[in-house]
Amino acid sequence: MYYYIYDTFINQKKYENSLQKIEQSLVDAGISGKIFRLNVLKNLEDIANQAENDNIKNIIAVGNDQTMSKIANLLVGKNLATGIIPIGEHNNFARSFGINSSQEACNILSKRKIEQIDVGKINNQYFLLSLKSLTNDIIFDFGDYSISPKKNNKSCDIYNINPMGADFKSNPKDGIMEAVFSPGQQSWLARFLSGKKNEIDNRSIFPIKKVLIRHSKKSVLLSIDGQKNIKTPVEVEVLKRKLKIIVGKEKIFN
Amino acid sequence: MFKEKKEETIEGVDTIIGPSVSVDGNFKGEGNIIVEGELRGSLKTNGFLKASDSSLIVATISADSAEISGQISGNIKIKNNLDVKETAVIEGDIETKTISIAYGAIINGNVKMKSERVIKKDDVAPATEEEIEEK
Known part of the structure; x- marks a missing residue:
């Protein structure tokens, strides 16, 4: 029923x-x-x-x-x-x-037709698609190492499912999310010298199971699934296959 | 894990450290890694490491195999093959099983090969007195 x-x-x-x-x-x-x-x-x-x-x-x-x-x-x-x-x-x-x-x-x-998918946990809330930050004043702290975006970086995202991405897919059934750092638009000269056609070629991608996202100066807002915002610092964790979803054949993940 | 675009260049890449980020600390990857940006500390992977010509790595490196085109300051330990490209600048000691070094590459450090092949003393005959006199 x-x-x-x-x-x-x-x-x-x-x-x-x-x-x-x-x-x-x-x-x-x-x-x-x-x-x-x-x-x-x-x-x-x-x-x-x-x-x-x-x-x-x-x-x-x-x-x-x-x-x-x-x-x-x-x-x-x-x-x-x-x-x-x-x-x-x-x-x-x-x-x-x-x-x-x-x-x-x-x-x-x-x-x-049911798929069991991963869920992202951010503090005491959950997300299914992604987290987004549009500021660079942010640090991904993994304990042993940390990742900091440089000035030329434009956006930092964590994906469980990427609903928009034709060029980048994240598998929500593998127990891993991907942190993606995308640089801003480069000049034609910079693109020519680097041999890269566009900014997508310059993205950084890190697999994530658990990470502390903190700020370096002021607290920053992260958008949860495009629905609501949360302030840093936050702890993000992947919960493997914790939600049952009814899906169609044209779902964007395998 | 992500697939699609990067598979066009290298299959099965798990981590890409691009030019818009810097990584500090002891980075440990489970699979293949491409470095195009900055990394300081140490880098360890049981997979393949590709450090492109835009990479700047100030770290000790440990990997299964590697292709180096960028700047590295730190000791490098490779289990299998190390391929040093012509744009590479390496300041540190290298330990590897096999190595190829392109013309123009710069290496300032000791290179130690962990090969099963060794020079057998019996194969090198001592010079005769006549040969010494000729010299």
Whole structure:
């Protein structure tokens, strides 16, 4: 049986038709279930606990990245699978899991192909996709050694899944994340002298299992899955295959 | 682990220390490493090390095999083959099983080869008195 958690924003009138179609598709696929509409009084943690008590195996987010992020944070390490029916904008999670539309999602959910994926732990929160910092005032401290970006560096990211990257993929099932340091744009002369065509060729990539990210001067903000920010210092750790996700054939990882 | 783009150049690379970062301390890699930036301290891997011509390494190095094109200050210990390219500048002692050194490479230090082949004393016959007189 399935629990469906509707995010608050899909109460808007413009999503009314979409929701009706989704609900009909779920009935047709034989996977209709109990619907919970999020509001200030409805605690997600209570719903997750109720699902466990009711022996429910699937909790599905109906919404966008923010909805999925909130639900995934509660289900890490639990014997519950989660999935998403994307609605509205900002659906990197759905795309990463091979779900390109809400109608497609209903078919995928009914097939219930499950992958157990790694989860990133940052202090006491979790992330599925990435961490991002747009400042260089940051140090990756591994205990035995540390990595510091130079002035010519533009961004520092940690990837579990890279939803945007056609040129760089991270495998969320290997127990390892990748820290990627990307330099800023170089002059044509610098590119000519180095023999590198573009900045991608100058990236640094480090495998990561556990790292302390700290600042050198002022505390900096890291973006968690593009949803919320956290201030340094933070401890980041990979939890191997701690979340069950329902995926489609076109998922962006193997 | 990451694949895709870098596989075009070297298969199975696990770490790339690019030109926009510096690494300080005792870096230990599990696999193949490319260094294009700065590293200070020590570098140890059971895989292949490629230090490109833009690399600046001030560290002791230990690797299974290596290709050096950049600047290294520190002792180098290679289990199998060391390939020193023409742009390499090495200030330190080298210990390796086999080595190739390109014309133009600079090495300031001792080179010790850990080869199974040794010069047998019996193979070198002592010079006769006539040969000595001729000299």
